[in-house]
Amino acid sequence: MTPMHDQHPAPGSPARRLSTRETAELLGVKPETVYAYVSRGQLSSRREPGGRASTFDAGEVDALARRNRREAAGTPGSGGDLSVRTRITLIDKDRYFFRGVDATELSTHHSYEEVAEWLWTGRMTRGVTFTAPETTAAVARRTADALPEHTSPTDRLRVATIAAATEDPLRFDLSEESVLGSARVLIPTLVAALPVRRRRGHDDGPLAHRLWRRLTGTDPSDAALRVLDTALALLVDHDLAASTLAVRVAASARAHAYAAVSAGLGVLEGPLHGASSGLAHRMLLDVLDQGTAVTVIADELRAGRRIPGLGHRLYEGEDPRARVLFTLLEQVPRAEPALLAARDIVATTARHAPLHANVDLALAVFTASCGMPATAGETIFAVARTAGWIAHALEEYGERPLRMRPSGHYVGPKPPQPLPE
Template sequence: MNDQPAADTARRLTTQEAARALGVKPATVYAYVSRGRLTNRRDPVGRGSTFDAGEVEALALRSRREAAAPAGELSVRTSLTLIEDDRYWFRGVDAVELASRYPYEEVAEWLWTGGPRPGARFTAPPEALAAARRAVAALPEHSGPVDRLRVAVAAAAVTDPLRFDLSEEAVLGSARSLVPTLAGALLELGAPAGDGAPVARELWSRLTAADPEPRALEVLDLALGLLTDHDLAASTLAVRVAASARAHPYAAVSAGLGALEGPLHGAAGRLAHRMLVEVLERGGAAPVVAEYLRAGRAVPGLGHRLYRGEDPRAGALFGRLADLPQAAPALAAARDVTAVMARHGLHANVDLALAVLTVSCGMRAEAGETVFAVARTAGWIAHALEEYQERPLRMRPSGQYQGPRPPQPLP
């Protein structure tokens, strides 16, 4: 690296010069370096870094092209999740293998930082947890899981004086406290987990009154890890739009939860749970599936637009559920559903596998939504962290006006 010709040295920029050329802060220049978008070299004379002028100019050009892209052509750079050939990876690592080998907390840390954090544990600050629990307890009894989580996020946010600090260190601190706060704020149904318990154990007592059998807890932890992120789903895009406007991480998570309230994203687990219960009650999938098809309704828990075959998350959960004796009836019902629908070319997705878990462990129909939302909070934070390093307000497409041309008379 030190044997470059003098001409090359003359074309190098200081950090301040690179920042001006890119239209960003100096800290963002180093963020580009850490994400592999720029390379730097220590200045042998000064104490800073220098940057190749051509590389900086190329990055600035790409940024200008992105800013000028027409509406409908938004492209979001991300180093988090790749979905390809019926598999998915977190930062280049097979996500199924990662979630199968490491607990949810360590999967989250990998997604946030790209580095291992063995033995990671998340702790809810007492003040935030107390505020979130009071807020959730004040809701009507019929409130849904996402209702409760949105209120818990808002309550936790106002107890965090550092929420407006968007530095990586501060955002990570908020993330490590928010996830357990969400799990701990929900109403308790079973035996308390105790202080410092893993997220899966804390969440278990909010989902079912059943005893936390170790193998069942392992399946829940696996589900959390598998669901941590899944590229740019609707809720994740909402999070990135909020982060682009420099909303603090709690507000960004609230945006994700808002998108999750829609019937087309996040609610399928509840439908799959109810379908499995009906299959078990009627002794077979054929009559249940027939009623769905006759009514022109999609059979829940089947098909995914990003996978041609079985959702890899479903495959991993089915494999672990097969070792859970109490899951055998629900697992057989799920297999029956997929066999009946095989002629339509539809395969099981993660909602069907989640339904096997929720049915077999005595959880309510909405438990799958709760698992999804708590798990995905870590992914939303990861995307917010990425977006904070991008140009502010870049996700501002232009509207294609199709109304009457002005001037028009006043009504």
């Protein structure tokens, strides 16, 4: 292959233009990935007069190819140091931003679906709602309903994701248009696959309204529905959390969007990630039952467990997501006892460790107040984060394939060893 620097035009000659095929070959990617680079502003294209095909500036392609080679050599952005360039979320000084916009402001002024669309496209689509074809929802429901009765909601969501994939003949099309079309169907399908707890109501309108029926049998107030919708929006993404990293690894191998989401759901079940809100929920119920946080926290520490719902490695102060939800929960009258219990937990632990409340404790206040099971927080987290996983998968599809491949550091017995007997 001719080196890129040999393709630069001589001074005064017309700028060298490359075809899509040439550009793809020089970058070592598929033609559709070239257009993903264009959609993300990493390459510019134009059509020549009288032509129908796009052409690309050789200098821009050269620069992008050199940047990709630097990443492959282990500079920031490679899998070796787990540093990944992203345009999605920034966490900085106890604040976080979606595409440069304060995420807490977005989440309190826009619905979950609107925030998801912003994360995916950088455009605000007012009034958007996600709906799934009844055929897809029915397949996901039947598949999930075949699981044992004790199955966790996250297990149901994983199975529903696989079922939805089988109904999508375009799942292997990794273009942005196709992936987003799948995402807009997958998310409401996940909600539809959960068992209904409240028979009144319809499966239309905002996603938060449909999800409420599957989290509790109690009637919702406008204030409580607002808390749920805002929680979904706040939890859409949070940089490279463990589940999001798993999604990007899958997408780097060019797994389709459903498979990438399945990878995220698998990681989410860990007690240090999505399940944390359930632990906080149970602790909060114990505090409400005993009337004080002192004995409950003492029992947790005596058992060698960390106090759930407190502290976050990315924030020195209070988790901004928790701050927003606590403010909204003050407008929900039935949440007052749980709010007081949460404050008691924070105040009791503050005597020895200055830990602030995180979003898991705020979710626990919400779920405990509204008659939801301990697993409800994890369900909310999983449904919400699916949109963020899609955003990261899309971003990874535009990068060099299989770049998320760190090298192993072997520390076993020095070879060659004799054959085992």
